[in-house]
Amino acid sequence: MLRYILKRVGIMFLTLFIIITMTFFIIRAVPGDPLSSMARNLPEQVKINFYAKYGLDQPLFVQYLKFMKNLFMLDLGESLVYPGRSVAENIKRFSPVSARLGIQAVIFGFTTGVSFGILAAFKRNKWPDYVVMFLAILGVSIPGFVTASLLQYYFTVKIPLLPTTGWGTTGHTILPTIALAFGSVAAYARYMRANVLDVLHQDYILTARAKGVPRFSLIWRHVIRNAILPVITILGPQIAGIFIGSFVIEKIFSIPGFGFNYVSAIQNRDFSMILGQTIFFAALYITALLVVDILYGLVDPRIRISGKR
Amino acid sequence: MKSNETDKTVQLTPDMFVIEGCSTIGAEEINRPEITYWEDAWRRLKKNRVAFGALLLLIFLLVMTATGEYMGGYSHEVTDSAIRNMWPDKTHWFGTDELGRDLFSRVWRGGRVSMLMGLLGATISTFIGCIYGGVAGYYGGRTDNIMMRIIEILTTIPYLMVVILISLYFGKGIFPLILAMTATGWCGMARLVRGQILQVKEQEYVTAAIALGAGPWRIITRHLLTNTLSIIIVSITFDIPRFIFAEAFLSYIGLGVQAPDTSWGALASASQQNLMFYPYQLFFPALMIALTMLSFTLLGDGLRDALDPKLRQ
Amino acid sequence: MEKILEVRDLGISFHTYAGEVEAVRGVSFYLKRGELLAVVGESGCGKTVTSKSIMKLLPDSTVEIKKGSEVRFEGRDIIKLGERELEKVRGKDISMIFQDPMTSLNPTMKIGDQIGESLMIHKKLSRREARKKTLEMLAMVNIPDPEERIDSYPHEFSGGMRQRVMIAIALSCEPKILIADEPTTALDVTIQAQIMKLIKNLQKKMGTSVILVTHDLGVVAGSADRVQVMYAGKVVERGTTDEIYYNPKHPYTWALLKSVPGAGSQKKSELYSLKGTPPDLMNPPKGCPFAARCDYCMPVCIEREPEETVSSGIHGVRCWLQHPMSPEVKNPITGGVR
Numbered sequence: 037m038l039r040y041i042l043k044r045v046g047i048m049f050l051t052l053f054i055i056i057t058m059t060f061f062i063i064r065a066v067p068g069d070p071l072s073s074m075a076r077n078l079p080e081q082v083k084i085n086f087y088a089k090y091g092l093d094q095p096l097f098v099q100y101l102k103f104m105k106n107l108f109m110l111d112l113g114e115s116l117v118y119p120g121r122s123v124a125e126n127i128k129r130f131s132p133v134s135a136r137l138g139i140q141a142v143i144f145g146f147t148t149g150v151s152f153g154i155l156a157a158f159k160r161n162k163w164p165d166y167v168v169m170f171l172a173i174l175g176v177s178i179p180g181f182v183t184a185s186l187l188q189y190y191f192t193v194k195i196p197l198l199p200t201t202g203w204g205t206t207g208h209t210i211l212p213t214i215a216l217a218f219g220s221v222a223a224y225a226r227y228m229r230a231n232v233l234d235v236l237h238q239d240y241i242l243t244a245r246a247k248g249v250p251r252f253s254l255i256w257r258h259v260i261r262n263a264i265l266p267v268i269t270i271l272g273p274q275i276a277g278i279f280i281g282s283f284v285i286e287k288i289f290s291i292p293g294f295g296f297n298y299v300s301a302i303q304n305r306d307f308s309m310i311l312g313q314t315i316f317f318a319a320l321y322i323t324a325l326l327v328v329d330i331l332y333g334l335v336d337p338r339i340r341i342s343g344k345r
Numbered sequence: 346m347k348s349n350e351t352d353k354t355v356q357l358t359p360d361m362f363v364i365e366g367c368s369t370i371g372a373e374e375i376n377r378p379e380i381t382y383w384e385d386a387w388r389r390l391k392k393n394r395v396a397f398g399a400l401l402l403l404i405f406l407l408v409m410t411a412t413g414e415y416m417g418g419y420s421h422e423v424t425d426s427a428i429r430n431m432w433p434d435k436t437h438w439f440g441t442d443e444l445g446r447d448l449f450s451r452v453w454r455g456g457r458v459s460m461l462m463g464l465l466g467a468t469i470s471t472f473i474g475c476i477y478g479g480v481a482g483y484y485g486g487r488t489d490n491i492m493m494r495i496i497e498i499l500t501t502i503p504y505l506m507v508v509i510l511i512s513l514y515f516g517k518g519i520f521p522l523i524l525a526m527t528a529t530g531w532c533g534m535a536r537l538v539r540g541q542i543l544q545v546k547e548q549e550y551v552t553a554a555i556a557l558g559a560g561p562w563r564i565i566t567r568h569l570l571t572n573t574l575s576i577i578i579v580s581i582t583f584d585i586p587r588f589i590f591a592e593a594f595l596s597y598i599g600l601g602v603q604a605p606d607t608s609w610g611a612l613a614s615a616s617q618q619n620l621m622f623y624p625y626q627l628f629f630p631a632l633m634i635a636l637t638m639l640s641f642t643l644l645g646d647g648l649r650d651a652l653d654p655k656l657r658q
Numbered sequence: 659m660e661k662i663l664e665v666r667d668l669g670i671s672f673h674t675y676a677g678e679v680e681a682v683r684g685v686s687f688y689l690k691r692g693e694l695l696a697v698v699g700e701s702g703c704g705k706t707v708t709s710k711s712i713m714k715l716l717p718d719s720t721v722e723i724k725k726g727s728e729v730r731f732e733g734r735d736i737i738k739l740g741e742r743e744l745e746k747v748r749g750k751d752i753s754m755i756f757q758d759p760m761t762s763l764n765p766t767m768k769i770g771d772q773i774g775e776s777l778m779i780h781k782k783l784s785r786r787e788a789r790k791k792t793l794e795m796l797a798m799v800n801i802p803d804p805e806e807r808i809d810s811y812p813h814e815f816s817g818g819m820r821q822r823v824m825i826a827i828a829l830s831c832e833p834k835i836l837i838a839d840e841p842t843t844a845l846d847v848t849i850q851a852q853i854m855k856l857i858k859n860l861q862k863k864m865g866t867s868v869i870l871v872t873h874d875l876g877v878v879a880g881s882a883d884r885v886q887v888m889y890a891g892k893v894v895e896r897g898t899t900d901e902i903y904y905n906p907k908h909p910y911t912w913a914l915l916k917s918v919p920g921a922g923s924q925k926k927s928e929l930y931s932l933k934g935t936p937p938d939l940m941n942p943p944k945g946c947p948f949a950a951r952c953d954y955c956m957p958v959c960i961e962r963e964p965e966e967t968v969s970s971g972i973h974g975v976r977c978w979l980q981h982p983m984s985p986e987v988k989n990p991i992t993g994g995v996r
Contacts, residue, residue: 047494051501062510177586177638179593182613182631185620193621239761246715246756247776247827248748251741257775261766280505284598288617299598302509310513314506321503337766337811361958362984 040333048326055318056107060100063307107315123312126297131316133203134282134293137212141278145217149224150267154260156225157232168225175222180281184215184288201290212289216281220274227270231263238262265336272328279321386575389651396647399640406637410460413453421450422605430623439629443619451607452629458608459589459634462519466526466588471581473527474534481535482542489539496532504529508595517603526591530584537580541573575652582645586638593634609634662834662867663689663712663731669724670707670716677940678722681707683891689835694861694868696882696899698875698914702936704891705871709839711737712869713748731835750780753828757840759820763812769823770796770808773830780831795826799856818849825856832864839871854881875918879903884972887911890937890947897973905992907975909952912990946978954979954987 156168191211192200198207235241236259244258283295290296298317301309333339391397414421417438425445433440439448481492508525515521593610602608607615609630616626670682682704689695697705710716712729714737729737736747748754756762764772773795774788783791789808796804799822812820821841828836838857842850858881861868872878878885879899886896887910895908906912916930934951937943943950949959959978967980978984 047497047501051498054498055502055506059506059510062514173639173642174635176642177635178631179590179597179610179613179634181594181597181617182627182634185613185617185627186631189620189624239756239758240764242715243756243762243824243827244764246713246748246754248745248750248779249775250745250779253775253779257767258764262764265766276503279503280594283505284594302513310509314509318503318506322501325501338813357958357962357981357983359983361961362956362978362981364954364956364985364987 040339041330044326044329048322052319052322056104056315057100059311059314059318060103061096063311064096064099123309126309127294127313127316130292130297131294133291134286134295137209137216137285137291137293138275138278138282140209140213141216141220141282142275144213145220145274145278146224146271148217149221150228150264152221152225153228153267154232154255154263156229157236158255160233165229168229172222172225172229175218176226178218180215180219181284181288183218184212184285187211187215188288203291203293208289208291212285212291215288216278216285219277219281223270223274224267228263228267231266232259235259235263265332268328268332268335271331272325275324275328276321279317279324386651390647393647393650396644396651399643399647402636403640403644406456406633406640407460410453410456413456414450416453417447417449419447419450421446421454421607423447430619430626432623433625440623440625442615442626448612448626448629451612452609452633455607455609455612455630456633456637458602458606459592459610460637462522462526462592462608463585463589463637465523466530466591467581467584469523469527470531470588471534471577471584472531474531475538475577477531478535478538478540479542482539482546485543485546489543493536493539496535499529500532502529517599519602522592522595522602525595526588530588530591534577534580534584537576538573541576545573579645579649579652582641582648586641589634589637589641660691661688662691663729663869665708665712666728666730668708668711668727668729670704670711670727671722671724672720673722674720679939680942681891681939682711683942685888685891685893687886687893687896689867689869691834691867692861692865693883694858694870694881696878696885697869697871697888698873698878698885699888700873700936702939703888705873705888706839708888709754709837709869709871712837713752713754714739714744715748715754746780749776749828749833750831751833752835752837753831753833754837754839755821755824755828755841758844759817759824760844762824763820765812768809768811769815770810773823773827776827776830791830792826795830796823798829798860799823799826801826817845818852821845821849821853822856825853825860829860829864829866833866835867835869836861837869837871840873841870842877843872843874850877857881875914887914890942891939892947892976893974894948894977895975901970901973905973905989907969907973907980907989908948908977909954909979910948913951915991946976956984 152168152172156165156172159165188200188211191197198211199205202208241254241258244254249258282293283299285291286293286296287299294313294317298310298313301313390400419437423446425441427445428437428441429443429445431437431441433448437447437449439452442448442451477492477496481489507528511521511525511528515524589609592608593613596602596608596610597614599614602611612630613627613634616623616630620627665688666686668682668685669680672679672681685704685708687695697708699705707716711723711727714723723737727737728735731747731752736744739747763769767775770789770792773792774783774785777783777788777791778785792808793804796808801807801819801822807815812823815823824841836857841857842853845853854877857868857870860866870878870882882899884896884898885902886893887902887908888894889910895902895906895911897905902911903915906915913930913932917932932951937947937950943960945958945960945962946952946964949955952959956978958981964976964978964980966974966976968974979987
């Protein structure tokens with residue numbers, strides 16, 4: 037088990053390293069001097085000082101090393117567009133919002149989706165199955181931004197039930213969470229249903245029935261425990277989807293979150309901000325994947341004992 | 346009462362008790378007619394009404410994206426400020442947009458782009474994935490190990506990051522769009538193909554074929570490929586909507602097709618601001634995306650069931 | 659010794675896409691206390707379906723239990739019971755073990771828990787008591803180091819070990835009947851012998867009655883008290899082990915015995931193999947099901963199904979050769995006549 041964890045952590049660091057390096061060089065390689073627009077009207081000497089301040093007068097590789105050094109000390113630099121505002125500060129200010137939204141969406145998505153999947157499997161070919169499958173197909177077919185827009189239209193304008201945009205109360209979080217989680221609910225439901233049906237055909241379920249295990253225990257201890265394992269493997273990519281989807285959702289609902297901030301940094305060409313936030317985002321995502329992988333290792337006794345898949 | 350239940354009224358006569366030996370006529374008759382794997386799969390698919398319906402819907406959509414633009418009689422790019430933001434009516438079946446352009450023709454023209462992007466993305470990543478996975482699976486061992494590590498790292502990189510980086514570097518447009526979609530999109534297919542090949546390699550019938558003297562080329566084409574093919578087909582069917590979705594998303598956030606070209610995602614994006622007043626502008630492109638994704642998904646489900654050799658009848 | 663189980667006129671059909679498959683067509687038999695009844699036949703003859711239907715363990719959706727079928731356990735017809743009531747019988751009064759030990763255990767549950775589960779459900783033992791009893795069971799089935807292995811998972815065991823665990827689970831609540839559906843088919847030959855010996859020992863120790871389903875006549879010879887031979891959903895011959903092995907009367911039984919190398923055939927002759935395949939049960943033949951493959955087939959065999967003729971107490975045969983109007987036939991196994 038330990039071997040398994042160490043291996044995953046190792047890959048995580050390696051990937052992170054590659055991403056950071058790649059991002060750094062790509063951003064630097066983008067045509068257009070980041071500061072040119074700002075520095076255009078400054079006299080020559082001031083311009084030189086200006087560039088020196090941001091270290092942009094040094095050769096690229098030196099800049100890279102300096103950057104990595106700063107990174108180790110968790111210094112992500114300053115915004116190029118809004119001087120004085122540090123990247124880290126920005127992250128600190130906006131990410132709690134996104135975090136809350138993201139966590140809500142993941143929990144909601146997983147529990148709802150898995151429950152629906154179980155329901156559909158047990159009521160196979162009866163109406164609950166059809167309803168769940170229909171919703172699931174919808175969830176997989178309708179893009180997130182469409183769901184969000186529709187929800188916004190129907191539940192805030194047509195029927196003014198919830199606030200349209202903004203952030204602050206719990207009410208503000210409901211629609212965005214649903215919009216964000218809709219796709220995952222669908223994915224979990226479909227996958228869980230397939231797994232439960234698969235498990236129901238396994239020999240060990242017959243053994244359990246032959247033992248006289250009562251229906252409820254059978255479902256809980258024998259069916260669900262085995263069916264849910266593979267579903268955890270898609271937890272990782274689903275979390276990824278939530279990360280990505282949040283950018284758009286935040287825009288639609290005008291939520292002052294990390295994603296929203298990130299997109300505006302891109303639009304402003306604020307390179308150091310982009311760099312810093314991209315790294316943060318990547319690190320977060322990779323950590324989430326790692327946690328899911330470890331979780332899977334803990335839950336599946338076959339991996340827990342032997343350390344390999 | 347079944348027709349072959351014993352008729353107790355038949356009298357037993359001595360001539361019925363003469364030993365004649367076994368009648369092998371009956372025994373051979375029960376063999377059902379031979380049909381090939383593909384014929385059987387097609388038959389099963391046709392029986393599956395949902396999947397078949399999805400197939401028909403898909404064909405309909407494809408035809409519409411090819412020809413729908415010309416049906417309404419309006420151009421997709423001519424603007425007319427006099428008829429801006431009009432609700433759907435008899436002349437403009439899907440209404441008009443902010444610049445007075447007919448949405449019916451725009452939706453179908455955009456659909457062409459979306460479909461093409463989806464198909465193109467799926468084709469490219471399938472191609473790359475197959476080759477990569479095929480090589481990894483065929484050679485196995487160290488090569489396979491290294492190749493799989495690379496994939497592991499690639500899949501850990503957040504998709505959005507790739508997209509943003511590519512768009513930053515290459516700017517906007519169709520090329521960066523395709524690049525962004527396929528940069529990591531092939532990994533799934535590669536894993537799948539490699540897994541299949543590894544599995545099939547171990548199969549006893551391959552060993553048997555080798556023992557019977559079949560050459561490597563024959564083994565690859567006849568055995569490895571045929572089995573992997575069904576998996577690949579199903580995978581492509583699920584990949585295409587993924588790419589259409591990706592294209593819609595990317596166009597939505599502004600990376601992708603630029604004006605005056607349009608795609609479903611771009612149309613959805615453009616309608617965002619006017620959503621409260623003119624929801625129909627979002628409705629139609631969104632509906633088309635949903636229908637396309639829906640039919641591909643249902644078709645994929647049906648294909649998967651039809652091609653599964655274990656369910657063969 | 660009284661009859662602990664009586665099956666009368668059991669009929670089971672499966673409703674498939676292509677039609678109705680009559681897997682079991684009017685099977686009747688009984689089991690006496692403390693005895694081991696072997697049910698033999700080739701794949702598809704209906705022996706597994708029969709054994710599973712005793713406790714109604716067949717998939718609900720496609721199965722039809724024909725009217726008139728009776729399964730009387732200690733006098734009570736359990737085939738009429740609902741799931742809830744059956745749950746009280748399964749694992750407690752009647753237990754079953756299955757063919758493939760590799761897939762018959764829950765991979766995410768410790769084997770100790772899987773044994774303990776039965777104890778806690780049926781005997782209402784507490785966790786500690788169940789654990790104690792589980793250790794006893796593990797020792798009884800000869801699993802080394804029970805203290806350690808009780809907390810292991812199935813994938814840490816070999817096939818033979820897993821089958822022992824299955825036996826432990828099945829016998830933990832001291833059931834009156836054990837149904838063993840091809841328990842040794844998936845195991846190596848040497849392990850087969852061990853498992854059969856274990857079953858026999860435990861049977862003697864606990865006084866359990868056993869129904870052993872198998873296609874392997876070799877396994878049967880050493881352990882069964884009575885044997886019944888099934889073909890195409892019907893019982894074609896039944897009797898004590900001695901009667902079946904030393905005086906078989908049905909041509910199918912002859913074929914089975916002839917195909918076991920060394921049993922009743924010449925040592926230097928070719929391996930005997932039966933021609934043809936079993937009949938399609940979607941369209942069962944109206945006459946004797948074995949007619950198409952029988953060397954002794956007569957016109958009457960195709961026309962009508964033979965009734966069962968019982969000789970010497972319990973030796974029953976369903977064959978027209980037993981009819982007084984049929985010619986005398988040399989018994990290939992015994993060398994005698996008919």
